[in-house]
Amino acid sequence: MSGPNTDYDPVEVTPLKAEQVEAMREAALTAIAQAGSLDQLKQVRLDHAGDRSPLALANREIRALPPQARKEAGQRVGPARGAVSRALTERQAALEEEHEARILVEEAVDVTLPWDRLPVGARHPVTTLSERIADVFVAMGWEVAEGPVVEAEWLNFDALNLGPDHPARTMQDTFWMDPAENRVVLRTHTSPVQARTMLTRRPPIYVVCPGRVFRTDPYDATHSPVFHQVEGLVVDEGITMAHLKGTLDHFAASMFGDGITTRFRPSYFPFTEPSAEVDLICFVCRGVDSEECRTCRGEGWIEWGGCGVVNPRVLVACGVDPDRYTGFAFGMGIDRTLMFRHGVEDLRDVFEGDVRFTSAFGTEI
C-alpha cells in the first residue's frame, strides 16, 4: 500500500472501514497503556502514531477517496488519531513523572552525615559583652570613651582624689612602669578615662568606658592581674543620685531582663561622695526562695559594682565647675559580669585562649 492509490475504488479501501479504524485505535491505546517505560513508549509512538503506523497510512488514504467518502472516512480516522495522540501525551507525562520520582528516590543520601569542613569562628565573650554593654548606653545617646592602659600616675590616682598617701593606693596594688620615678602605671581602673574625658570635652558628658585594667592580684579562679571593667560617667547640670539609680536600673534591666533592679549600699571610693555599692536582684531566682540558687549563692542579690556622685575635688582637677555641674560615675567588672551572667566558674578560662571556651559564646552575647 505504498504510493498514491491509483485504483480509484472506494470499496477496495478496507482500512477505512469503521471496524478497522476502531481496531487500530484500540490496538494503539492498548499498546500505549501497556508501555512500561519511556523507551517502550517511544517504540509505541513509532508503531502507532509514526509515519508508517496504520492510522497514519489510513489517513493518507483518505485523500484517495471520492469526495463524499472522504468526509465520512475523515470523521472516523481523525478522532482516532486524536485519541491516540492524547493517550501518548498523557502516558508520556505519567512515565516521566514516575521516572523522576524514581531518580529522586535513587539519589537519596544519609542526611545525618556530619559536615564540619569549614571552621566556625567566634569572638571573645569579653569583647562581645563589652559591646553589648556599650550598646545599651549608646542607645540612650551616650558615647564610648577610650584611653591608654599605660597611664600617667596623676590621671590614675591624683586627679581622682587618690593623693600620694591615700590608703586606697595600697588597696589596689598597682603595677608601676620602670623606673617608678617616671610616674607611669598600668591603669588600675578605667577611671582615668573619665578624667581624660572631662579634660577634653565640655559638659554635658554622658560616656561609658569599657577597657582592660591591671592590679597585682594573684592569678586564680576569681582573681587576675589583668581584667576588664566598664565605667560610666555623667556630668551635667542638676544630676542627682536618683539619676544614677535610674541609669543602673535601666542597665540592669537591659542586661538581665525586665524587673531586674539594683540596690545601693553606702561604701567608699575616693572619686565619689556619696558612694555606694551596687547589688543586682538575682536574675535567676529573683530573690525568691534563693537558698538553692547557685548564681547568687542564696543571697538573692549579686554584688555588681560601685558608684557614686563624682567628688567635687575630681571635677576641679578635671576642669569642671563644681558649682554649676554635678555628676555620677559607676563601674563594674566585665569578666565578673560574664562569670555570673553565663555561669563561668573559673576566671582563668577567660584568658587561656581555649577555643572550646570562646566558641561556646559564638559571635554575639
Next chain:
Amino acid sequence: MRAPVSWIREYAALPADLSSTDLAARLTALGLKLEALEEAGGDITGPLVIGRVLGFDDEPQKNGKTIRWCQVDVGSANGNGKPQGIVCGASNFEVGDLVVVVLPGGVLPGGFEISARKTYGHVSSGMICSARELGLGDDHDGILVLGPDAGESGDDAFEALHLREDVLEFEINPDRAYALSLRGVARDAALGFDVSFTDPAERSTPAPNDNGYPVVVDAADGCPVFVTRTITGFDASAPTPTWLSRRLQLAGMRPISLAVDVTNYVMLELGQPIHGYDRDRLSGPIRVRRASAGERLRTLDGVDRELSTEDLLITDDTGPIGLAGVMGGETTELSGSTSSVVIEAAYFDPVSVFRTERRHKLPSEASKRFERGVDPRLPEAAADRVVELLVSLGGATVEDGVTKVGEPPAPTRVTMPADLPARLTGMPIDAATAVAHLREVGCEVSLAPAEGAEVLDAVVPSWRPDLTDPFDLVEEVARIVGYDGIPSVLPSAPSGTGLTTTQALRRRVGRTLAGAGFVEVVSFPFVGTAAFDALGLPAGDDRRVSMRIANALSAEQPFMTTTLLPGLLEAAARNGGRGQGDLALFETATVTLPRGGPAAPILPVDRAPTEGEWDDLQKSLPDQPWHLAVVLTGERERSGWWGPGRRATWSDALEAMRAVASALGVELSVRSAGRAPWHPGRCAELSLGDVLVGHAGELHPKVCAAYGLPPRSAAAEVDLDVLLQHATEPVGPRLSSFPVAKTDVALVVPEQVAAADVAASLREGAGELVESVRLFDVYTGEQIGEGRKSLAFSLRLRAPDRTLTEEEVAAARRAAVDLARDRHDAEQRT
C-alpha cells in the same frame, strides 16, 4: 572588725528582741558592710556546767598512760545532787578546782556527742573539757581550770564562760575609721535604731600635770598629742578575767597577759591604740622624734630594722624604743616580771604612720587605726580606762602624774546649703532631717538663714576625720535616711553620635575574622626576653625595645609586649596541648611601644592642667597602637567523609589580612620580605601605598618548634590603627550592562618574579577596560624550563558604554602582555 553583739549592746540601748541578723542588716545599710555573722558557741549543746573537783585517784594504765578517776560536784545539774564520776586524761588540776563538765546528752563542737560510757574500768558520766574542746582557743595541754570566782558547782557554764555570743564581722571602709572600735559600731547601731547611746569614752579624767613620766615631743607634726599615765605595784601574774579574754578572743585577738590584754581591750573598745612600757626598763625621758640616718631598731617581732629619716620614733636615753604608732621595740616590752607600766596613748599623724607602716611592711592593729585617723581627743580617756582596768584587775596603784604633751587640732567646720542633701540625692530631705542626722553622728549643727537655701554649719566630731567636705555630710545624711529611698530616674542625655568610626570598624574587623572561621583570644600583655628569643627576633629588632614593669608578677615576663604574637602563639600551643590542633586564632589589642618620653608630671589637683602640662603628660606615655594578629595551625578545612581536608598555609594568613582589608575598603599591596618570626622565603610585607602595615606568612620552622606548634603554622600581625585610618566608605559601582569579554593569558616568568607584580602590570597594561585580573594557575615543570614558572591569568574586560569588539579586546590583551614582558621578562606561553 569583729564586734560581739553583747559588747555593742553595752553602749547602744537596742531592743532586747532585736535579732543579730536584723542588727547586721541595718548596719550594712548604714555602710558597715557585714562580712560574716558568726554564732560563737552555737555548736555546743548542754548540759554544760561548772563542777568542783571533790577528789580523784590517779590510775596508771597498761598502755603507759595515767588516767584520773574523778569525783566532781555538779550541784543538782545531774538531777540527783550526787558527785559525778568522770574519767579524765589530764592532770593539770587539784582537788577543789572549778572545772567545766559536759554531762551525758551534751554535744561538743564537731558533733561530738557525750554519753555515759564504760572506759578504763569505770563508767564515765560526762567529760571535763579543755579550752580547745569548748572553742575557747588553742590550749589543749590540759583541761580548763576556772578561777575561784567563776561560779558555783552546777552553774550553767555557757553563761560563766560567755560561750554563746553572736559576732558581727564587718569590712570597714577606709573612711570609717571610727568603726574600728566598739564605740563607733555601737554609735551607728544606736542611731540606726534611734535608741540612746552611751559613749564609753565619756569619762572624767584627771587634769594633766608635771608629775607624770617625762615626755619630750620634737616632732609635733607627727605627734600632735602624747599622753602617759603610770601604774605601779602591778601583779604580772594576775589572770585575765574570763569575760575580758573571751571578748578579745571573739574580737579576733589572742589573749596574752593581763597588761597586754587590757591595752588591746581598750583599743577595741575605744579605737585608741595603747602602748605599755615596762617603766623599770625605760631610761630617761621619752622623746618623740624622727629617726636619724642609719639608726636601727629591733621591733617586737624580732626583726632588726634600718630606719628612715621619715620614720617617727619613740626613744629614751638608750635610743629608739618603738616605731611610733606601728610597733614597739623589744627592750622595753612588758614581761612576766613587769610591775610598773608607763601607758602611752597618743595621736600620731595618719600619713606618717601610713608611710612607716608601708616602708617596713608592718601592718598592725595599731597602725591600721592610726593611718585611717584616730580620734585625737581620745588619748586622755583611753589612758584613764587602761589605768582603771589595770588597777581593778591587776592590783596596781595609779600614780597621780598625768603627762600630756600637745593639743588636739581644732575641730573641722563644714558649711553647706541645707538643701544640698536633697539636691544631690534626689530624695526629699529637708533641713531639719539633715540637722537631726548630722547631730546623731556627733556633729554640732546650726542653721543660719541665707539667700536661697539656709546654710547649715557643722562642727565635725573629733572621731570623724573623714568629714571634711559638704558632700561628706550629704553621705552621712543619706545613709541614715537610707539609700533605699533614692528614686529611680533615667536622665536624658543629649543626642549622641553613636560609636566612633574607629570603634565601629574595630567591631567589623572582629566580625569579619569570626565569619572567616577565626576564634578570638584575649591574652595577657606581659612578655619576657624568652618570648622574643623564641620568635627569633634579632638583637636590634624594634620589637625588643619594650617597657619594663618595675613590680612584675613574674620575673620571666617583666615587659609590656610590643607584639601580639607571643600571646597568640602560646594560646595556640595551649590549645594544641589540649588536643585542639586545627586552629585559626586572632587577637586585637593594644601593644606598648616606648618612645623614651620624659617622666610623667604630678600636676596640681586644685585646677585643671594647663595645655603645656597636659602635653607633657601625654608625651610621657608610650605609643599604644591597636594591633591585629592571627595564627593558623593544622587543617584550615577539615578532612572527613567527604575527602581530604586542606592544611593551613602561609597564604591563609595573607587571605585573612586581605579579608580584613577588604572589609575596611582598602587594598593591601604585598611584597616579599624577610622578617622574624616568619619563614625567610614565605614572608609577605603588607602595605597601603607607602605605609607599612604589617607582615604575614609561614612561621619559621624554629619558631614552630620553639612554641611546639605543627610545622608550617602561619601567622600575621598588622597595625590595626593604620588600617583603620585608611578605611574607605564603599562607593556604589556603576554596573555596565554590556557583555563581559574574557580572555586568558599564560605568562612564563623567572621564578623570583612576584605574581602580584605581574598581575599589577597586566592590569595597568590593559588599561581602563579591565574589570578584574585573577591568577588561576601557577605551574612549574620541564616544559617551562629551569628557574621559570608559568602564571595563568584570566582577564575580564568590559566597557561601560558599548560591547567591546574583538579588536579592542585583542588590543587590550596585547598591551597587557607587552607591559608584563617589558617589566618582568615574561613570555607568553602558547
